[in-house]
Amino acid sequence: MISFIPYASFQFFTLIAFLLAPIIILGLMGMRNTLYNDCVAILMTFLIFAAQPEQLISILLFIIWQAVLIKGYLAIRTKNNNSACFYIAIVLAIIPLFLVKLSADVPALNFIGFLGISYVSFKSIQMIMDIRDGLLKEIPLIQYFRFIVFFPTISSGPIDRYRRFREDTSKIPTSVEYRTLLYQGLNKIFLGFLYKYIIGYLIHKYWMGSPMLLPDTLSSIWLYMYGYSMYLFFDFAGYSNFAIGVSYLMGVRTPENFNKPFISRNIKDFWNRWHMTLSFWFRDYIYMRFVYTAVKKKWLKNRYLISDIGLTLNFLVMGFWHGFMLQYIIYGIYHATAFILFDKFERFNKKHPFWPKDNKWMHALSVVITFHVICFSFLIFSGRLDFLWQR
Structure with a gap:
C-alpha cells in the first residue's frame, strides 16, 4: 500500500491537490460544504495511517479514549469543579503519550502509538484544562472530531487552540477573504518546498553529510552544530509552512510556528x-x-x-x-x-x-x-x- 506520510512524497501533494480542488472552487465563491470537508479529513486520516494498520487502530482508540475523557470531565465540571477529578482526567489523557515515549526503552510497548500522537495529545489536554477554567461550556462531538483529526497538522503541528479553530470552522470566509487565504496558502506551500526540499536537503547532504564532520574533533563538532541547527530550522519550518498553507486552503488560519x-x-x-x-x-x-x-x-x-x-x-x-x-x-x-x-x-x-x-x-x-x-x-x-x- 502507498504510504501517505504528510508532505513526504509527490503522491501526497497530488492527492491533496485533487481533494482540495472542490474546496478551493467553493471558497472562491464564498461558500463551504462542511460535509465534504469532513469527508476529506476522514479520508486523509485513514490514508495517512492505513499503510500501518496498528497505527490506524491506535489513533481510532486514542480518539475514542480522549472523547470519553473530555465529555466525561465536562459533565463532572458542569456540576462540580473538583480538583481531584481534574487531575485524574489530565493523568488519564497523558497516559497514552507517556507509554509511547516509554516504548523507546520498553520494546513491548512499540505497538502503542501513531504518527503525531504528541501533537494530538496536546489538543485534548488543552481542552480538559480549558474546561477546568470554565472557558469551554460545551463541546459537540462533531466539532471535537474536526479539531482532533484536522489532517494538515495531525503529524507535527502547528498546535492550534480549540476555541480559535472553532471560530474558523464556524465562519465561512467571503470570496474576497478566501482569495487572500488562497494566495497566502499557496505562498506558504511554495516556501515550504524551498525550505524543506531545497535548502534543508542541500544542508543535510552536503554539509551534515560531509566526511569532514565524521570524526569527534572540536572543529568537526563545531561545524556540525551550525549545520544541524540550520537543517533543523529549514526542515521543520518547511513542514510547518506546508501545514499552514494547506490549512489556509481549507479556510482555517492555523497559527504560525516560526518567526525568524x-x-x-x-x-x-x-x-x-x-x-x-x-x-x-x-x-x-x-x-x-x-x-x-x-x-x-x-x-x-x-x-x-x-x-x-x-x-x-x-x-x-x-x-x-x-x-x-x-x-x-x-x-x-x-x-x-x-x-x-x-x-x-x-x-x-x-x-x-x-x-x-x-x-x-x-x-x-x-x-x-x-x-x-x-x-x-x-x-x-x-x-x-x-x-x-x-x-
Whole structure:
C-alpha cells in the first residue's frame, strides 16, 4: 500500500491537490460544504495511517479514549469543579503519550502509538484544562472530531487552540477573504518546498553529510552544530509552512510556528519566535498554571523563586516530551538554566544599566551571543555529544 506520510512524497501533494480542488472552487465563491470537508479529513486520516494498520487502530482508540475523557470531565465540571477529578482526567489523557515515549526503552510497548500522537495529545489536554477554567461550556462531538483529526497538522503541528479553530470552522470566509487565504496558502506551500526540499536537503547532504564532520574533533563538532541547527530550522519550518498553507486552503488560519528565530536578541525572544505554538502551549498550560497556583496557595513568598521553579518545570517537561533520553533531559535543563540566568541578568541590568538595549552594536552582539547559545542547545539535542556521557 502507498504510504501517505504528510508532505513526504509527490503522491501526497497530488492527492491533496485533487481533494482540495472542490474546496478551493467553493471558497472562491464564498461558500463551504462542511460535509465534504469532513469527508476529506476522514479520508486523509485513514490514508495517512492505513499503510500501518496498528497505527490506524491506535489513533481510532486514542480518539475514542480522549472523547470519553473530555465529555466525561465536562459533565463532572458542569456540576462540580473538583480538583481531584481534574487531575485524574489530565493523568488519564497523558497516559497514552507517556507509554509511547516509554516504548523507546520498553520494546513491548512499540505497538502503542501513531504518527503525531504528541501533537494530538496536546489538543485534548488543552481542552480538559480549558474546561477546568470554565472557558469551554460545551463541546459537540462533531466539532471535537474536526479539531482532533484536522489532517494538515495531525503529524507535527502547528498546535492550534480549540476555541480559535472553532471560530474558523464556524465562519465561512467571503470570496474576497478566501482569495487572500488562497494566495497566502499557496505562498506558504511554495516556501515550504524551498525550505524543506531545497535548502534543508542541500544542508543535510552536503554539509551534515560531509566526511569532514565524521570524526569527534572540536572543529568537526563545531561545524556540525551550525549545520544541524540550520537543517533543523529549514526542515521543520518547511513542514510547518506546508501545514499552514494547506490549512489556509481549507479556510482555517492555523497559527504560525516560526518567526525568524535566529535573529533573536535573547533566550526569551527566541522562545517567542521558535516553534511558537509549542512554546506558547507550554507557557500557558505549564509555566503560567504553576506560577498562578503557587502564588494563590502561597507555596513560597519569593515570586522570583516561584518563576525559576516554574521555568525549570516547564523546560524539564519539554525535554521529557521529546523523549526519555538523556540528551533531551539535558536540553531541557540547559534552556531552563539559560532562561533563569537571563532573567537575573535582565533584573540586574534594570537596576544597574550597563547593557543598552537601543544600541545597534549591542543589539548585534546580543543576536550573535544568543545564536550560539541556541546552536549549542541543538547540538545537545542532536545527540552528537552523547559520547561524552556514555564513556
